[in-house]
Amino acid sequence: MxxxxxxxxxxxxxxxxxxxxxxxxxxxxxxWDEVRYCSDRCRAEAKRARPQAAS
Known part of the structure; x- marks a missing residue:
């Protein structure tokens, strides 16, 4: 082990x-190479801060 x-x-x-x-x-x-945020809270905050553009 x-x-x-x-x-x-x-x-x-x-x-x-x-x-x-x-x-x-x-x-x-x-x-590990893809991890950018320390927590789910930070990941959600990043999505909320930059909303998706309408197509």
Whole structure:
């Protein structure tokens, strides 16, 4: 079994909405390159801030 990593050793990113740093999570393992927001709240806020253009 793999050894546990310390939180400080995990990769981090900056949230596109709030600008706060957030760390890698196991549930993001396969999609880490696509993760842009630290939480569902920030993701929803980003969608609300820029509404979709009508076609």
């Amino acid at each position: 793999a050894r546990m990593r310390k939180k400080a050793d995990l990769p981090t990113k900056i949230c596109a909405t709030c600008g706060k740093p957030f760390a890698w999570r196991k549930k993001w393992e396969r999609v």
